[in-house]
Each structure stands twice: as C-alpha cells, then as structure tokens.
Amino acid sequence: MNSKQTILTHSSVIPDVQSEHDSRKLPIDRVGVKRLRYPIYFEDKFGAQPVVATCAADIMLVAEQKGTHMSRLVALFEEMSAVTQKKPLRVGGLQEWVTRLLDSLHAQNGAIELLFTLFMRKTAPISKIESTINYEVRLYAECKNGVYCEKVSVSVPVTSLCPCSKRISDYGAHNQRSVLTVSVVPKVPVFIADLVRVGEEEASSELFALLKRVDEKYVTEYAYDHPRFVEDLVRAMAQRLIDDPRFAGFSVEAENFESIHNHSAYAKIDFWQSL
Amino acid sequence: MNSKQTILTHSSVIPDVQSEHDSRKLPIDRVGVKRLRYPIYFEDKFGAQPVVATCAADIMLVAEQKGTHMSRLVALFEEMSAVTQKKPLRVGGLQEWVTRLLDSLHAQNGAIELLFTLFMRKTAPISKIESTINYEVRLYAECKNGVYCEKVSVSVPVTSLCPCSKRISDYGAHNQRSVLTVSVVPKVPVFIADLVRVGEEEASSELFALLKRVDEKYVTEYAYDHPRFVEDLVRAMAQRLIDDPRFAGFSVEAENFESIHNHSAYAKIDFWQSL
C-alpha cells in the first residue's frame, strides 16, 4: 500500500507525526484531553479525603506544530493521583501542576480542570445527630500570557421558600430544592467549606441527610421564617463576598427547581471586573 | 495484505459477512440499534403533534446467524417517520411496526422503544390563563413467542407536600417537585392525557407553566390542604388503576426531589401479575 511497512520494522524508528510542521499558520487556543477520571486526595478545612475527579487539561499549541503529545497530559494526572496520596491537593495547589504542564509541553498557555464531589459532616439543628452531605466542586487553574489564575466553584444544595407565595397565601408557601453556586478567584488560600457556608447561611434553609422529627419541625419553620427569592439568594451571597479582601472576583448563582412549575428560576451576579 | 482486494473489485460481489454461519450455538436475546433520533407525528386526546423521538429496536438473533442486518432496523424508523407525517402514530399503533420488524429480519421476537416529550395545554385554576406543559413518554412494544404486548409510560411532574412536616410544624410544610410515573399495558387504546390526569389529580398539586398571583395563592393553599407522602402518591394512583378493566397491568412510581434533603424519596407499586 505504501512504503511505511519497511520503515516501521523497528519500533525505534516509529515516526513522530505530532512533531511535524504545520503550514497553516494557525495556533490553537486549547488542545488537550478531557473526561479522564482519577482518584485524588483533597484537603479542606476538616482534613483530607479521597475524591474521584473528572479531569481535563489543555495547552495552547503554536502554529508551527502539527499536534501536541496528548500522553504527557495524561501522565500529568497519573502523577497528580500518585503524589496527592501523600501530599493532598488544596485550593491554590494546582499552580505547580499548571507549571509542570507548560514545562512538559513547552507551552505558553495552559489550563487544568478538576470536578469532584466533596463530602462534609453536618449536625442536625435540634437532635444534634450527625450526617454526611455532598457538594460538587470545580477547580479551574489557568496560566495565560504569564498570568496565573485559579477559580474555585462549589455548588450548594439548599431549600428556598418563595416570599411571594408566603405573603399572598393564607397558609403554606411553596418551597423547593435550589442549587447555589459560589465561584471565587482567591488571592489567598481559602477553604471550600467556608464558601459552602456562604450559600447555606443565606438560603431559606440548609440541607441535612439525616433529620429527626424535631429537626424537621425546626427546618420547616426556619424556612417559613426566611423566605428568599432567587434574586434575594444571589444578592445576599454577593454582599458576603463583595468586600472580602481575600477574593479578586466572584460570581454567585442560584437555580430554584420550582415546586409549582416544571422549569427553574435562575439568577446570577458576576463580579469579575477586578480581574 | 490479503486476497480480499481482488474479490472486491466489483461491488456486486461485496460479501455479506452478517449472513455467515456462527458455530457457537448461542442465540442472542436482543440485537439492534439505539440512540437514534427521528421526527414522528403522534396523536393523543387533543390532536396530533410533532415529537422528536429517541428510538431503539432489536430482534432475537438465531444461533446459526453471525450478525443481523442493522440497516433494516434503521430503515424501519425512516419509514415510520415518513408514514406518521400522514397517519400519526397512536397508542396501540406500534403493533404494525413490530410486525414489519419481525418480517424484515425473519425474527421470532423483537421490540421497539420510543421516548419523546409530549406537550399539553393547561388552564390556570383561577385566572384561566393557558400555558403549555411537557411530559416524558415511553412507548415500548414487544412481540415475544407470538405474544404482542405494548407498555405505555408517562412521567408527570407535580408538587408534593409532606404530611409529617405539616403536622409537626407550627406553620409551613416542606414541599417539592416530584415526578410520578404511570405505566400501563392497555387492553384497549387509551390516551396518554388520561394517564397524566391520574398523576396530577392525586398529587398535592399539579403544575402549570404560567400562573398569575391569584393562581399562585390557589396552588400554594391547595398543596397545603392536600399533603401526600411518597407512599400516599403511589397508593392513590394504584387505586385509580387497580380496578380499571382497560389495563392488563400497571406500575406507579413517585420520586420526591426532597426540598429538605439532597436526595430523593421514592415509592413504587407493581401490578403486573395478570401478564
């Protein structure tokens, strides 16, 4: 078919197609891998825990090069998985991995993303029974034109109770599961647990896996006493973050999975102007 | 590389690998295609409407045959898409397509599945303003050992309000989005719209896309007046179906996306014994 069979008799001369020259004069903003899964140890306020991360990494590819060496990006996560068993990853800790990424691929720009479920222990308000709750975390670290930036996001499930429904109804008020998402660019190391509290404290009520009846009575009445529109939720969270010197910027989102509709109500405040 | 190039000079002699003999003496229960998408017209109580179906079809493959002819299964959906533009599909209408499926593949057993979103118009309880709501439908039709069976399922989003929370709390009660799923094996043609009503009428409240404030007051108070555990929801739906002579069997499910937890409560009653 062609002459390559002869060339390839010895694996030592297997050609490096990716390193060949590309004449199209088009750099590529992002080239990489995604949807990898790796076990990682992550440390937050209450200690280290094993997490299962969905991972992505990409670099900017210069115009002259035909392809990147994808296996080096995979190898980075293999190493991160091994290293963090002994020295858990923390917020802020992706900077060294982005540096390794750029070095190993001789790239100017690059980014790493990790998505994982983080567990925390919670204490029920009256019975004091303990249980576990899960939060979805996203860490995104990027180096672009020499500037490093790390963005930390956490999604916090809560209860929201509608102020309008409460006010206009003789009794009751519709309430529902909501997801609040707090995203920050920290200037100093922060705990995800503290970002979670921003959401939980500003909701109509926080959630628990285990509630005794005395607790259920408490959270029901607490939510009724703390009605919040989706607009209230994001304004309240923004007020908590807006003057906080630890953050170079933030966004806060709320999505209510409305109990009286088959759609969601939604609000978002972006505060990235200082970036 | 091998001698096949000579053989294949003329496409008229392209070998039919699938039709070759398999010596492993293993029939295959299901061989087919899935995750196809097709535009279909579907007719229910309130007229015909275009739907976008996610489609699957499979047949039982006899032990002697190496492979089935997958393209015939795809061709079936091409034809169904074309034919239903003029003569919309209805509940019960999959029987002729299952017959065609078995005929075209000389198969004894086979099945077709369609999943789609069905829209219905609803009228708000007080303002009488109209709006559209969507339900997820599954049609599953199977011929096995000469017996044809069609199963119709519809998922109905509703509000559920917790009787325990209402009773133990001085005010308020947690409520949330729930999804009720009604599945039946009809002996006679039925309307999906009628199955939807079974769920909506037994919930704490049905849902609407558009509600004025007078309506919001109404549904809030209505839900408070009709508290339902997940257990109540399935029992109430089962009672509606259990003595209905139109059905050879049914199942009813309820899932509450709890507003005070980050997990779901769930119940299911199966009533297939007569099948």
Next chain:
Amino acid sequence: MNSKQTILTHSSVIPDVQSEHDSRKLPIDRVGVKRLRYPIYFEDKFGAQPVVATCAADIMLVAEQKGTHMSRLVALFEEMSAVTQKKPLRVGGLQEWVTRLLDSLHAQNGAIELLFTLFMRKTAPISKIESTINYEVRLYAECKNGVYCEKVSVSVPVTSLCPCSKRISDYGAHNQRSVLTVSVVPKVPVFIADLVRVGEEEASSELFALLKRVDEKYVTEYAYDHPRFVEDLVRAMAQRLIDDPRFAGFSVEAENFESIHNHSAYAKIDFWQSL
C-alpha cells in the same frame, strides 16, 4: 398567624412582592427562567420543521427592584411557540424576541437561549439511499448596553481517523465518533445547514444513518484516506471561516471519543477578537 389573611380576602388586592424596593444597591446581571420546553417551528436551508426547544431567558434586574416578573418570561415563550407555527423562526429571528423581552420587563440587558435537535436528509455516497441525521443546535441572542448579538452553534457528529495510528501501523488505524462544534456570530442571515457542511467536509468522514455495504466500503476507505488529528479538524474548520465576511467571529471545537482510550481528545480555536 399574621394580618395578611385579612388583606387577601379579595384577590384584587394581592400584593406585588416582586415590585417592592430592594435596598441592597445590587443590580443582578441575569434573572430569569430556564429548562422550559416548547414546540417551535424553525426554518433553515431545506424548509421549516417542528423542533422541541429547551428554552431560557433572563434580564438584568436594576438594583432598586426586589424581584423580576418571571411569568412574563414564560409568556414570551408561549407566544414564540404560537407565532412560529405560522411564521417559522430563522437564524437572526431572535432579535425581535429579545426586544420584546426588554420591553415587557423594562430591562436594559437581556438574553434568550434555545437548544434543539435539527434534522437533515442525507444521501449515501454510492447507493444514494436517503436517510435522516440529527444535529444539536444552540441559538443565543443577547442585547447588552444597546448592542445586539446573536450566536449560532451547531454540533456535528463525524468520524475522525488518527494520522499517527495510520502512519505507525502496518495495517488499520484507530478511528472514532467525534463531535465538531461550529459557533458563529453572523453579520447576515446564514443557514445552519451550511455550518454543518464545514464540519462534515473537514472530517475524516461524515456520518449517515443508513449505509448499504457499498457505502460502508466507501466511507471506511474515505476515512482511511483522510486521517485527521483533533488539531487538524479545528484548523481546517477555522480556515474555512477565518476569511468569511459573513461572520463577525467564530469558534470551532472538536472532541474525539477516542476508541483506544476511555477519555476524549479535544481542541478549540476562538476567533472572537473582532467582537
């Protein structure tokens, strides 16, 4: 419980909680609804077709107002669904709906998003048999500070065949399903069908729902003759769009669901600088 019961005796005096004053001096970038489903008629190069859209809309809420009137956003989609039955929506057609959105909510900024599956007919390369294929479309229209912008994205499933695997192997080459996403900001009306062709023509091979054996031979050999890295895919698509005067900007993405790995390879070129 409180004095509201008296006030609410007549629905005519139901309070408008959303219109109350908010003292926190925080405008909200986006307030709205999402995850709504509506039947829409959409017209592209080959005529109009019914689609099922997942819809979202939001507006910027001024600092002084406590809440937006969510029902007006829902009413907009109710009207869009009705109007497009007679006058199908086209690329560029969301501008009038964004204008209505801003007017009805007295908002300065606002956005509408529609996601839907679009079907097109394709002809197999040799047998000329026709079949249907589906593409995922996203229309995003925004008015921000008086400037209107519409972004059109379409995801195109294709085959990619690895140039490295082909070159280094004595026979065969790994290939896989890839999804190419073409996003443009058109200055003039464009057809989504034309954006689809940009992806299909630059892939190792385009896809078809129905292929006869003569076609399967053709696409297998065609893909082997047109190996493409994920980097090649985005560069080739970018070259097609970069000098096209119809577009104010674009991005092109490729994701290969690698057949030799359990993860994806990925590339993206952004060309929004002219915006």
Next chain:
Amino acid sequence: MNSKQTILTHSSVIPDVQSEHDSRKLPIDRVGVKRLRYPIYFEDKFGAQPVVATCAADIMLVAEQKGTHMSRLVALFEEMSAVTQKKPLRVGGLQEWVTRLLDSLHAQNGAIELLFTLFMRKTAPISKIESTINYEVRLYAECKNGVYCEKVSVSVPVTSLCPCSKRISDYGAHNQRSVLTVSVVPKVPVFIADLVRVGEEEASSELFALLKRVDEKYVTEYAYDHPRFVEDLVRAMAQRLIDDPRFAGFSVEAENFESIHNHSAYAKIDFWQSL
C-alpha cells in the same frame, strides 16, 4: 389555623405520622431513598480503595402502615460509610446490610443498590508503562420472600472493530469505543477485576489511559486482527460465563458507539433461567 400548635409545644409529643394506619389495603413493593452519595471503601482483587457511591435502598411496606421511616435508610448508609473505612466492603458483603435494613424497618423484602467508579492499574502492551483506568460498577442486593440475591455488574470500555467493514474495504476498517457490561449473580465471592477481564479479552482491543507510540501501533494492529461484531462480543462473553460454576446466572451486553453512524449498535444475552 388548627389545634396542632398546642399539641406540639413540647417536642417530646411530636406525632409519628408515618406510623399511622392506612386503610387502603395496598402494600407498596418499594419505598425508600435514592440519589444519596456516600464515601465507601471497597476491596477487590488488587486491594481496597475509596469509592464514591451513589446509593439507594428500599423496603416493602405493609398495607397497614401509612409511611416508612426514611431516616433509618439514610442512617444505614451513614453506618456503612463509617464501618467500611475499617472493614472494606467486598462482593458478597451487602448481605449483612440488607439484613440490617430488614431488621431496622421490620420489613420482609428490601434491596440496596450501590453505583461507583472502580479504578484499576493497567500495563501498556509493549512499553509496559502503567496507567489507571476506570470502570463503572453496580452492586444490587435484594432479599425477597426470604431469598437473598446479589447481582454484580461492571461496564468495561473497549475498542470494537467491524468485521464487515474490514472484509469489504481495500484498506482500513471502522472501529469505535464500545461499552461491554457483564452482570452476574455469583454463588461464591468473585472479583470484579475478573469480570472486567472477560470483557477486555473478548473485545477487538482493551483500552489504556497511557500508550506510547509502540503501544499505539500494537493496539491498532491487534484490533485490526480481532474484528468483532456487537453480536460476536456478547457471544464470546457468554461462552466464558455459561459453564462457569461460580455463577447462578448472568447477562452480557455490548453497545458500540458507531464511528460511521450517529447511533449505537447493541446486543444482549440473558442467562437468568437458573434463578
């Protein structure tokens, strides 16, 4: 509003609504919780590892009782999470938890389901470089009418290469990511790692996260030398399990995410007759 406020002054007299009598004479097949997430330690052939499980549990509720005590089902997973930190869960180990479930809720029938990602180390075929790969596992344990049954399922991503495409084409052959699912009811403890090998060994090629070019050449040629229809994949896996005395029954499935189509080919063999 009603007299309950007086009753509830002391939490010690909070009524137990769930324990009340239900007069509808309808037992409920399944009542429980789902979509819980818990950290669990799981031990397989190569040692114990932390996994993040999505958990569900349900029991049969007798006709006389209005509701089950959902919090006891949640407490079960809290305890399982704690206990497995010291004594990891293994295949077969859910039996004691199902027993506890039935005991704590005085139920005759009940079931537990765990879904999680399991990681294993793999060695590339030529370079011998090691990397990590992930498999999706489902454990389902049920006690029904006094009979205990545990079903173990694992999904194995592999490469499949089409025998027809290879035979009819002058060069190349379409291949793609496939997912093979092996489900067994073991009579004796088995390792999930051994079930994984059944799928990987019968595929056109197994997958690796990290491959050097010498490995990529090897797996490309290996897949070309081992073409498999979706039908071949399930027959080959079935042959491996059919005479294995360790299993009381099994099913094997294969789904090919076809590289030349935008849909999947699919096959399944069920072998549960001995149950």
